[in-house]
Amino acid sequence: MDRLTAEKRMEELTKLIERHNRLYHEEDRPEISDQEYDQLVRELIALEENFPELAQPDSPTKRVGGAPLPFFEKVVHKTPMLSLGNAFSEEDLRDFDRRVRQAVGNQAVRYVCELKIDGLAVSLLYENGLFVKGATRGDGTTGEDITQNLRTIRSIPLRLRRPLSLEARGEAYMPKPAFEKLNKEREERGEPLFANPRNSAAGSLRQLDPKIAASRQLDTFIYSIGDLQGESVESHSEGLDLLESLGFKVNPERRTYSDIEEVIAFINSWTQKRPSLPYEIDGMVIKVDSYAQQEELGFTAKSPRWAIAYKFPAEEAVTILEGIEVSVGRTGTVTPTALLKPVSLAGTTVKRASLHNEDIIREKGLLIGDHVVVKKAGDIIPEIVAVLPERRTGDETPFSMPTHCPECGSELVRLEDEVALRCINPMCPALIREGIIHFVSRTAMNIDGLGEKVVAQLYNDGIIHSVADLYYLHQQRDVLLGMERMGEKSVDNLLAAIEASKENSLERLLFGLGIRLVGAKAAKVLAEHFGHMDGIAQAQEEEFTLIDEIGPKMAASLYQYFRQPQAEAVIERLKAAGVNMAYKGVRVEGGENLPFSGKTIVVTGTLSAMSRQEAEETIARLGGKVTGSVSKKTDLVIVGEKAGSKLEKAEKLGVAVMDEAGFLQILENNG
Numbered sequence: 137m138d139r140l141t142a143e144k145r146m147e148e149l150t151k152l153i154e155r156h157n158r159l160y161h162e163e164d165r166p167e168i169s170d171q172e173y174d175q176l177v178r179e180l181i182a183l184e185e186n187f188p189e190l191a192q193p194d195s196p197t198k199r200v201g202g203a204p205l206p207f208f209e210k211v212v213h214k215t216p217m218l219s220l221g222n223a224f225s226e227e228d229l230r231d232f233d234r235r236v237r238q239a240v241g242n243q244a245v246r247y248v249c250e251l252k253i254d255g256l257a258v259s260l261l262y263e264n265g266l267f268v269k270g271a272t273r274g275d276g277t278t279g280e281d282i283t284q285n286l287r288t289i290r291s292i293p294l295r296l297r298r299p300l301s302l303e304a305r306g307e308a309y310m311p312k313p314a315f316e317k318l319n320k321e322r323e324e325r326g327e328p329l330f331a332n333p334r335n336s337a338a339g340s341l342r343q344l345d346p347k348i349a350a351s352r353q354l355d356t357f358i359y360s361i362g363d364l365q366g367e368s369v370e371s372h373s374e375g376l377d378l379l380e381s382l383g384f385k386v387n388p389e390r391r392t393y394s395d396i397e398e399v400i401a402f403i404n405s406w407t408q409k410r411p412s413l414p415y416e417i418d419g420m421v422i423k424v425d426s427y428a429q430q431e432e433l434g435f436t437a438k439s440p441r442w443a444i445a446y447k448f449p450a451e452e453a454v455t456i457l458e459g460i461e462v463s464v465g466r467t468g469t470v471t472p473t474a475l476l477k478p479v480s481l482a483g484t485t486v487k488r489a490s491l492h493n494e495d496i497i498r499e500k501g502l503l504i505g506d507h508v509v510v511k512k513a514g515d516i517i518p519e520i521v522a523v524l525p526e527r528r529t530g531d532e533t534p535f536s537m538p539t540h541c542p543e544c545g546s547e548l549v550r551l552e553d554e555v556a557l558r559c560i561n562p563m564c565p566a567l568i569r570e571g572i573i574h575f576v577s578r579t580a581m582n583i584d585g586l587g588e589k590v591v592a593q594l595y596n597d598g599i600i601h602s603v604a605d606l607y608y609l610h611q612q613r614d615v616l617l618g619m620e621r622m623g624e625k626s627v628d629n630l631l632a633a634i635e636a637s638k639e640n641s642l643e644r645l646l647f648g649l650g651i652r653l654v655g656a657k658a659a660k661v662l663a664e665h666f667g668h669m670d671g672i673a674q675a676q677e678e679e680f681t682l683i684d685e686i687g688p689k690m691a692a693s694l695y696q697y698f699r700q701p702q703a704e705a706v707i708e709r710l711k712a713a714g715v716n717m718a719y720k721g722v723r724v725e726g727g728e729n730l731p732f733s734g735k736t737i738v739v740t741g742t743l744s745a746m747s748r749q750e751a752e753e754t755i756a757r758l759g760g761k762v763t764g765s766v767s768k769k770t771d772l773v774i775v776g777e778k779a780g781s782k783l784e785k786a787e788k789l790g791v792a793v794m795d796e797a798g799f800l801q802i803l804e805n806n807g
């Protein structure tokens with residue numbers, strides 16, 4: 137970037153940040169998310185580093201908070217109440233550790249890790265054990281006198297257990313239940329809602345009438361001691377212990393470590409556990425424990441060099457909807473997918489989000505170019521949860537769903553009581569291709585080495601036209617060898633996996649055919665009931681409905697499927713290739729012999745080997761019942777990476793827990 141452009145952008149950023157500071161710190165009504173704000177600040181810092189001569193002495197990167205409100209008495213802090221430097225990654229934390237160790241020479245360092253409570257900083261002055269004055273941080277030098285409001289918070293002792301004079305600093309916050317209750321009441325009264333518990337706590341403490349603050353159920357955690365008279369402490373952790381013994385509420389989730397890697401592990405554990413807390417935390421604070429070392433490290437204009445705030449990755453992010461792509465699935469349903477301006481969300485970059493169906497586009501009033509809020513649903517698939525119409529510029533354009541299939545051009549239809557549009561052309565390349573992808577998938581025929589890309593290539597190049605053609609691929613070894621990324625070894629493995637799949641029990645084949653409405657569980661029931669494909673293919677519609685688990689719609693779908701000449705041809709070709717058509721399990725009523733029979737199972741966290749849906753279908757195939765939440769009735773919880781509150785609950789209730797490796801072992805043992 138040239139100097140002139142940088143100068144312009146820096147001015148622009150300064151104005152923007154100042155505006156958002158005012159809205160957030162002075163008016164308690166932010167318009168953008170903290171992540172967006174932090175992004176603006178990081179951009180300005182980077183420009184100031186690249187063009188130091190352009191950095192302004194009063195830049196918002198060097199200032200703390202906002203101006204105190206005029207209708208409160210002012211309190212000048214004895215020592216400034218500063219902000220904290222930020223860390224957004226493990227690398228940032230290791231850099232902090234390197235800086236600290238460099239500054240203190242070869243001395244050993246101990247860190248205290250604390251939760252970063254999302255409220256507002258308060259200063260509490262005590263004289264001879266009595267609470268005499270309480271203030272906000274304000275601009276760091278001067279805060280607002282909110283003593284009367286602070287007196288209403290029960291966890292702030294009005295008299296200490298010993299008559300000491302000191303300043304206690306901490307965070308005043310609104311617990312989640314109180315925040316939800318407050319916003320519900322405001323909604324009922326038609327008043328504007330608070331954006332988050334932090335802003336509602338700040339708003340409550342800056343009321344002129346203490347009765348209002350008293351009604352807001354605020355709480356505190358105290359995290360530092362200063363100006364202590366007549367006694368002394370040598371370290372931050374000792375200070376916290378003293379505060380606790382004097383009657384302050386100090387957060388119990390604090391730990392001391394000497395190795396930054398232990399600090400990182402502790403932080404990561406909280407990234408997962410934080411939803412279970414009854415109050416909001418937006419990160420973790422890491423502080424050098426020894427006061428002597430803190431002194432050596434000192435301060436920048438805005439923050440201490442001996443502490444850093446690690447900010448959790450965003451669970452929601454704001455970005456721009458750049459377009460909508462429409463694709464056709466194996467059952468012909470047409471699904472729109474949002475194409476997003478790439479944004480970082482919970483540790484990954486998100487570029488696409490599911491929109492499920494057109495109704496969502498209409499309900500949410502989405503326009504191309506809109507600012508949207510994206511969230512990771514169940515921490516895996518991002519989705520659009522809100523549109524921000526107030527951020528429209530007028531350049532946004534509406535989107536309408538196509539009337540014809542983007543792959544085969546035939547007219548799309550809406551089947552009765554369905555919201556989604558469908559392509560009903562059985563010869564549509566999308567339906568066939570996606571159908572083959574489903575057929576080879578882990579929960580169906582489980583053919584290793586046939587990923588989506590390989591299937592798409594085989595189909596697009598005209599090497600296969602249906603699932604049956606897979607079983608004749610050995611006749612085209614040379615063609616396979618000519619494909620990209622296909623060496624001798626991978627072709628051999630692939631052909632062996634296809635050969636092995638011929639031995640699968642009937643339910644896998646039946647599920648793999650992708651008959652509308654027939655999921656893994658129904659396929660199992662049918663296979664068990666009929667024992668052979670021929671029985672199913674020849675059955676009358678009524679015969680299906682006599683089976684408990686099969687409803688009239690599925691019965692109709694099954695009957696129609698087997699009356700199609702293409703379906704008949706595919707099954708004949710599969711038979712001719714030697715694909716097993718019989719049920720191989722023991723035909724016992726209810727399938728008691730399956731590993732998960734009669735078990736209620738919950739899956740939580742991210743599995744590495746398969747999607748959540750695949751896992752659930754597999755469990756169903758193995759006799760288990762999958763539910764969404766953990767209770768006393770749950771028999772087993774299967775946990776993947778980043779399992780959160782469900783794992784905790786299972787542990788609390790004493791429910792059995794199995795990791796992914798254990799789960800995969802069971803799958804392996806059960807074909």
Ligand SMILES: NC(=O)c1ccc[n+]([C@@H]2O[C@H](COP(=O)([O-])OP(=O)(O)OC[C@H]3O[C@@H](n4cnc5c(N)ncnc54)[C@H](O)[C@@H]3O)[C@@H](O)[C@H]2O)c1
Pocket residue numbers: 156157159160161166167168169170171173174200201218219220222250251252253254255256257258273306307359421445
């Ligand atoms: N959305 C917006 O428009 C907007 C605007 C301005 C600021 N902000 C948010 O506010 C931040 C800047 O505010 P800040 O200066 O208060 O910095 P900060 O929130 O990043 O960190 C400093 C504050 O952390 C708090 N804290 C909580 N637990 C603590 C603990 N255990 N030990 C020490 N401190 C603890 C203290 O109040 C302290 O003042 C931004 O990074 C952004 O997240 C948002």
